[in-house]
Amino acid sequence: MSSLPRWLARPLFxxxxxxxxxxxxxxxxxxxxxxxxxxxxxxxxxxxxxQPTLEAxxxxxxxxxxxxxxxNSLAVSLAITLGVLLTSATLGYALARVRFAGQSLLFGFVVxxxxxxxEVTFLPRYLLVQELGWINSYWALIVPFLASPLGIFLMRxxxxxxPQDLFDAARIDGAGHLRTLWYVALPLAAPALGALGxxxxxxxxxxxxxxxxxxxxNEMKTAQIAIAQVQSVEVSSWNVVAAAAVLVLxxxxxxxxxxxxxxxxxxxxxxxxx
Amino acid sequence: MxxxxxxxxxxxxxxxxxxxxxLGEGLEVALLLLPALLLLLVFTVWPTLNAFWLSFHRxxxxxxxxDWVGLANYxxxxxxxxxxxxxxxxxxxxxxxxxxxLLLGLLAALMVARPFPGVALFRTLFFLTTAxxxxxxxxxxxxxxxxxxxxxxxxxxxxxxxxQPWLTSPELALPTLAVVTAWAGxxxxxxxxxxxxxxxPEDLYEAARIDGAGAWRQFWHITLPMLSPTLFLVALLTVLTSLTAFGQIHLLTxxxxxxSTTVWIYRIYxxxxxxxxxxxxxxxxxxxxxxxxxxxxxxxxxxxxxVHYE
Numbered sequence: 001m002s003s004l005p006r007w008l009a010r011p012l013f014x015x016x017x018x019x020x021x022x023x024x025x026x027x028x029x030x031x032x033x034x035x036x037x038x039x040x041x042x043x044x045x046x047x048x049x050x051q052p053t054l055e056a057x058x059x060x061x062x063x064x065x066x067x068x069x070x071x072n073s074l075a076v077s078l079a080i081t082l083g084v085l086l087t088s089a090t091l092g093y094a095l096a097r098v099r100f101a102g103q104s105l106l107f108g109f110v111v112x113x114x115x116x117x118x119e120v121t122f123l124p125r126y127l128l129v130q131e132l133g134w135i136n137s138y139w140a141l142i143v144p145f146l147a148s149p150l151g152i153f154l155m156r157x158x159x160x161x162x163p164q165d166l167f168d169a170a171r172i173d174g175a176g177h178l179r180t181l182w183y184v185a186l187p188l189a190a191p192a193l194g195a196l197g198x199x200x201x202x203x204x205x206x207x208x209x210x211x212x213x214x215x216x217x218n219e220m221k222t223a224q225i226a227i228a229q230v231q232s233v234e235v236s237s238w239n240v241v242a243a244a245a246v247l248v249l250x251x252x253x254x255x256x257x258x259x260x261x262x263x264x265x266x267x268x269x270x271x272x273x274x
Numbered sequence: 275m276x277x278x279x280x281x282x283x284x285x286x287x288x289x290x291x292x293x294x295x296x297l298g299e300g301l302e303v304a305l306l307l308l309p310a311l312l313l314l315l316v317f318t319v320w321p322t323l324n325a326f327w328l329s330f331h332r333x334x335x336x337x338x339x340x341d342w343v344g345l346a347n348y349x350x351x352x353x354x355x356x357x358x359x360x361x362x363x364x365x366x367x368x369x370x371x372x373x374x375x376l377l378l379g380l381l382a383a384l385m386v387a388r389p390f391p392g393v394a395l396f397r398t399l400f401f402l403t404t405a406x407x408x409x410x411x412x413x414x415x416x417x418x419x420x421x422x423x424x425x426x427x428x429x430x431x432x433x434x435x436x437x438q439p440w441l442t443s444p445e446l447a448l449p450t451l452a453v454v455t456a457w458a459g460x461x462x463x464x465x466x467x468x469x470x471x472x473x474x475p476e477d478l479y480e481a482a483r484i485d486g487a488g489a490w491r492q493f494w495h496i497t498l499p500m501l502s503p504t505l506f507l508v509a510l511l512t513v514l515t516s517l518t519a520f521g522q523i524h525l526l527t528x529x530x531x532x533x534s535t536t537v538w539i540y541r542i543y544x545x546x547x548x549x550x551x552x553x554x555x556x557x558x559x560x561x562x563x564x565x566x567x568x569x570x571x572x573x574x575x576x577x578x579x580x581v582h583y584e
Contacts, residue, residue, distance in 0.1 A: 014392075017385055021399040024382075024460060028406065030425050031414040043423040087310035094306040106307075113314060115570040116322050119518045119539055120563040123546055123556050124324035125317060147313035177302040206407050208521030209539070213547060227409040228525050231416075238417055245413040249406060256405030260398065267404060267462060268469045 028249075034242035042238055056239035057247070060230065063240070066247050068219055069226035074251065076141045076222060077204040083146030084200040085193055091147075092155025093181045097167055107156065113149035118210070126213055140214040141222065145204065151196050154269060158192040159185055191265065198259060199266035205252055223248040325563070328556035340553060347557035357558060359533065360541035363448055364517055367537055370452035371459070371516035372509060378456060379463025379508070384497075386464075387471035397468070404461035408521035411458040416441070416526055419450065444534040447527050451535055454526070455519050463508055470504030471497070514569055517562075538562050 029047060035056050036049040044050050060066055094100070095107050125144055134140035162185065170180040186193065211222045221229060230244040256263050329347055331340035351357050382400040386393055403411070418425050419440040427437035440450045474497065482492050520539050523529065529536035529544065536544070539562065546555035 013385075017396055020381065020385070021396055024378075024457070025399055025402065026425065027411075027414045027418040027457065028402075030418050031410075034417050045428065087313060090306040091310035094303060098303055098306065100303055106311075110314075113318055115567055116318060117514070117518060117563070117566050117570070119520075119542075120325055120559050120566070121318060121321035123542070123552060123559055124321035124328060126546075127324070127328075127552070128317070128321060143313075144317040147310045147317075149314065149318070152310060176298060177306060181306070202404070206521075208408055208524070209543065212524070213543075224407055224409040224521065227413055231413065231525065238420070238423070241413055242417060245410045249410045252405045252407060253402075256402070257398070260401070263404065264401065264465050267465045 031242050032246055034239050035246045037239050039237055039239055056237075056243035059237075060240045060243040060247065064226070064230050064233070064244060065219060066223075066226070066230075066244055069221055069223045070248065070251065072138075072141075072220065073205055073223040073248075076138065076207075077201050079138075079142045080145045080204040081197050081200040083142070084148045084151045085197055087147040088151030088155040088196060089181065089186060089189070089193070091152045093159055093177070093185055095152070095156040096159035097180075097185070098177060110149050110152050110156075114153060116149075122210060122213070129214055135214055136217045136220050138220075141207075141211060144210075148200065151200065154196055155189065155192065158189055162188055192269075194259075194262040195265035195269050197266070198255075198262040199269070201255070202252065202263065202266070325556050325560055328553045329560045331553045333551070333553055343553075347554050348561075350554065351557055351561065356533070356536075357541065360536050360538045363534065363536060364538040367448055367452050367455075367519065368513055368516040370449055371456045371519075372512045374453060375456035375459045375463050375512050375516075376505070376509060378460045379467055380505075382460060382464040383467035383471055384493075387468050400464045401461040403458050404465065406458060406461075408458060409525055411454065412522040412525035415454040415457070415522075441526055442531055444532045447531060447535050451519075451523055451526060452516075454522055455516060458522070459512060459515065463512065466508045466511075467501070467504060470501050470508075473504075474500040510569055510572055514566060517566065517569075 033047055033049055034042065036052045036054070037044070038051065038053055038055055041050050091110070095103060095110070129135065129140045129144070132139070134143075166184055166188070167180060170184045175183065206224065207222065208224050212225045212228075215221050215225065218229065227241075227245055227248060231241050234240045234244075328340070330342060330344060332343045332346065333340050386397045386400055406414075417423070419427070421427060421437060421439060421442070424440075426440070430437055438446060441447050478496050478500070479492055482496055487495065518539050519537065520543070523535050523537060523540055524543075527535045529540045538558070542555045542558050542562070545551045545558065
């Protein structure tokens with residue numbers, strides 16, 4: 001590479017970059033292309049649909065409660081994200097900034113929980129949720145995920161890294177822990193909270209196995225498992241399946257494009273469930 | 275509110291409110307601790323313990339009661355060829371996902387780690403798959419690899435090769451799913467590796483350039499050694515996620531054809547929810563847990579180190 005003259009290296013670099021990006025994005029582009037085709041046009045060669053039409057979207061929305069699925073996912077993901085931020089901030093603060101008996105033991109406990117994957121707990125958790133009568137409800141989708149060991153760990157590490165003076169000053173001003181957390185720690189933790197929020201939202205939005213087993217009522221399905229539903233109904237109508245998939249992609253895609261920094265920081269920070 | 279009043283009183287007169295302050299602090303600490311702790315105990319700790327408990331039991335025919343059977347589930351598991359097929363498929367799957375995803379992600383990261391005109395656009399494109407839900411990725415590839423209309427088979431036919439039954443042949447389905455999984459993880463890998471590359475001090479490269487080292491030697495002697503802790507961490511994370519891949523398999527092959535893509539977690543899902551053998555499935559999930567635990571412990575050491583650096 002170093003032997004190439006500079007006037008040649010630059011264009012070659014861009015060419016390679018462009019081809020690579022194109023290949024990576026191509027499966028998505030071909031999905032988008034299929035969603036704008038009629039069923040008759042599905043197999044017409046070329047990336048661009050010969051006669052672009054919104055017919056597949058109309059059909060997907062008319063035959064399947066896609067907006068309801070998306071709303072389910074949105075409600076569940078937002079609730080989980082808020083819950084995780086709240087429980088991570090409170091317990092993280094307690095572990096980083098409060099002194100109480102058994103604190104290091106508790107921290108060790110949280111760290112230990114980091115090692116337990118969802119795939120191991122989902123069967124007994126299913127039995128528990130069943131016993132609670134939560135099958136086919138938002139409770140089942142939300143409550144088990146409101147506290148995240150990773151979130152607690154990350155918030156604890158972040159709050160621990162803040163200078164002690166700030167907390168001393170708050171104490172001298174007579175602020176209790178809750179006020180200190182709300183007025184001193186959280187404003188400073190805004191970037192960390194944003195990253196954790198993005199990570200939690202993405203993780204919740206992507207959940208697949210859990211909603212699959214706790215939800216079997218159609219109108220309670222989240223967008224992810226609804227795709228499987230749409231696919232099994234629209235066996236050969238790939239344009240309709242593609243339209244449904246694009247509709248499910250749009251929210252996370254928009255969120256990613258708008259809050260790319262928070263997403264990237266969240267993934268770089270926690271990176272457990274990309 | 276109580277707390278706000280307490281602190282105001284605290285300011286006015288510190289001596290009489292001292293005890294109230296103490297009491298308030300205890301209440302505050304409880305408020306900080308309890309919600310998260312209760313949730314963790316009920317929805318993580320209890321199910322974990324229960325997974326072990328279940329694995330030592332077996333349900334009766336009605337599925338209403340469970341009898342203690344000791345290690346019988348484990349003994350059965352070790353003799354069950356279906357279980358071993360699933361384990362084999364899982365590791366084969368991971369063995370394809372991890373190198374493919376790391377290579378694709380590293381290539382992307384190497385190109386966008388340093389700024390150049392237009393870098394923001396290419397970062398967005400390379401990191402984009404992180405925003406693609408698993409189910410959407412699966413559908414996109416289901417169409418991309420379609421036996422008739424799929425782009426990949428079109429290309430094969432264009433160069434005179436036969437179209438391939440990517441997802442419907444027992445030989446090809448698992449590797450194909452592995453590539454789909456690696457593609458879906460490229461953004462994730464690229465983000466972590468880009469962050470790792472950006473931490474390598476620029477002066478190392480300058481010194482190497484002064485010494486006359488070309489791009490290739492810089493890569494081998496600076497980039498790769500300096501990046502290796504991050505690479506190790508990302509590799510472990512990728513192993514972990516690939517060992518528990520589920521959504522794309524459920525959507526694209528349902529564990530088939532001929533159970534060729536029935537991986538460990540898929541086996542657990544089927545035994546629990548289709549064969550109604552919950553405790554047998556629990557035993558398999560405990561076994562999976564032990565494998566993941568080993569890897570997660572390694573990963574945790576990496577995570578702890580990274581957080582210290584930051």
